[in-house]
Amino acid sequence: MSTPSGDGAGAGAGTRPTIRDVARLAGVSPMTVSRVINGGQSVQPQTAAKVDRAIRELGYQRNDAASNLRKRGNLTLTIGLLVDDIANPFFSALARAVEDSARLHAYLVLIGSSQNSLAREREVISAFCSRQVDGLILVPSTGSHRFLAAQIERGTKVVCVDRPAAGLSVDTVLTDNRPAARQAVIRLLEQGHRRIGYLGDDQDIWPVMERYQGYLSAFADSGASPDPLVVRHGLRSRPAAAAAAAELAALPVQSRPTALFTANDLITMGVIDSGMHTEFALVGFDEFALADKLTPPISIVAQDPDLIGTTAAARLFARINGDVTPPRELILRTRFISRGSEEISPH
């Protein structure tokens, strides 16, 4: 029964058996094997059984690449997911949600991290597209994404997440960054704080800018306005944020802020690293593990990465399945979680 070694095209070690090997062993034509593999077509039960046996015996597995080459419709059942950094808990939670949705649609996920570098993003996207992904979920880096227009026109579906892609009209899943930041800062103002520091990442990152605008707008309402001295942009790491917090804490009393608004989880954690979180009232953007167990527990504006991922995936698969309605912008709501850190008195 086993293929004798003299067989011209037997499945030797190191070679994957092909549909022809199966056909030969089962004594049918390759076409019949194809029909059995893909189901749906009518094949006599006996024949199908023979083929199944041969498939099992050889351990045959279809070559999806070859299959897709000839098929109409031509779906690879693979999508690409490009995030800023997969090691960041926010993005890994998002990835998990995307992966789960993908599995439900029998899809696989190629993953990449862009590090907010447009060059790196282009590289990865290009590699994704060379592999004929059916769609892309993308956290766009700063910069123009016009280069994607060609891909989209050729049929690759794209959904953006966390940020809009400049120069592209596609489905986009966002968070209500600006009003959420505004509300958070208003809480601090309501506690009586007048000097509220802002610690943020690079301004050219869209959600960061939105949050900063929210911070400003909270002040605008109150008639007060923030002292540029206590506004720090471009904090790209925990240590950078820690240093900035220490600087603010070291300011002379009259210019020293009594409260802090931090524009993302990394920065909030940096402030905690510095130990200065006990010196200020504090509200941060993004939830992180154990925020509730610190002293004091940290109040935060929480996004829901799971929901963001699931929503983006839903959009993408709708597109892949033929949805041709105009692109949508979905804005998901954040949740303010009050834990105490924003109630430290202004004195």
Next chain:
Amino acid sequence: MSTPSGDGAGAGAGTRPTIRDVARLAGVSPMTVSRVINGGQSVQPQTAAKVDRAIRELGYQRNDAASNLRKRGNLTLTIGLLVDDIANPFFSALARAVEDSARLHAYLVLIGSSQNSLAREREVISAFCSRQVDGLILVPSTGSHRFLAAQIERGTKVVCVDRPAAGLSVDTVLTDNRPAARQAVIRLLEQGHRRIGYLGDDQDIWPVMERYQGYLSAFADSGASPDPLVVRHGLRSRPAAAAAAAELAALPVQSRPTALFTANDLITMGVIDSGMHTEFALVGFDEFALADKLTPPISIVAQDPDLIGTTAAARLFARINGDVTPPRELILRTRFISRGSEEISPH
């Protein structure tokens, strides 16, 4: 110059241009285009320039699937990474390291989460293999992995991480779980603790069992032996761990443990959730963000997910590049980070 719409096989919207479209536009044969695309071959500069122009004009991108079909060597430049749960910080850090290594080799990474379900693992691996991945980095679920032997024989390289795969002889990157756990528990014994509780995940997960054995062996040395009453297995979530910790804290004084050893980060965090971490001396396995900022700061046995990922990737790419030495088992060392939580007195 631009393809008139009457052209039989022009690159219409929704269709990717092929090598033939480029050839036609450049006025050369497809083969010449192929040579230009892949480089290395000798093509007259002028011709190459014409081709390049046509490529740019059409926005041509090679179809890697078709390319690989015919190529010898037949590498897809894609690997699969299967972890327990990509949302878990340990695995997402590992994934990041793998992805970075992959990029250096011009590889892309397909990702999947198994949730420690062997069935799900087989599904995902099968999907990976249908897409002809060159290699697999795998956190094996509990159970036999003999089903992979066939794939391996056909040339797919496999590296296991975090756990050995039962029934498979492949490169494996592990941690010194047992001695590390032993040392951690010995520290507690040295503090004078005699009743040390153990909180662990399912025993059939290899690293968990190793850590439990380390816990036992620390006792064996001291002549004492742990009370089964304070040993809890099967804790699969933070809430489950929190409940177990609360139970131990509620025991009558003479059976109540004075110290706890927790077998992974989730369980340690569960104990913290319960608020009972102030009632026990505590050492946990796995580092997690902000462990040093809690009250008291938590002492832990730290793995290095980055190094684990990088090491695994190095092995995999060595294999892909032709290394045929016998499979290796690499055991990376953990680091004990003392922060205070293990020094709570036994009384």
Next chain:
DNA sequence: TTGAAAGCGCTAACAG
């Protein structure tokens, strides 16, 4: 219900 021929997009092998 089954098979034969052709071709998906690309490249190996051989010619010129």
Next chain:
DNA sequence: CTGTTAGCGCTTTCAA
């Protein structure tokens, strides 16, 4: 240096 022919593994289309 360039083109032609054949064929990767599979599926479409058409014929039996």
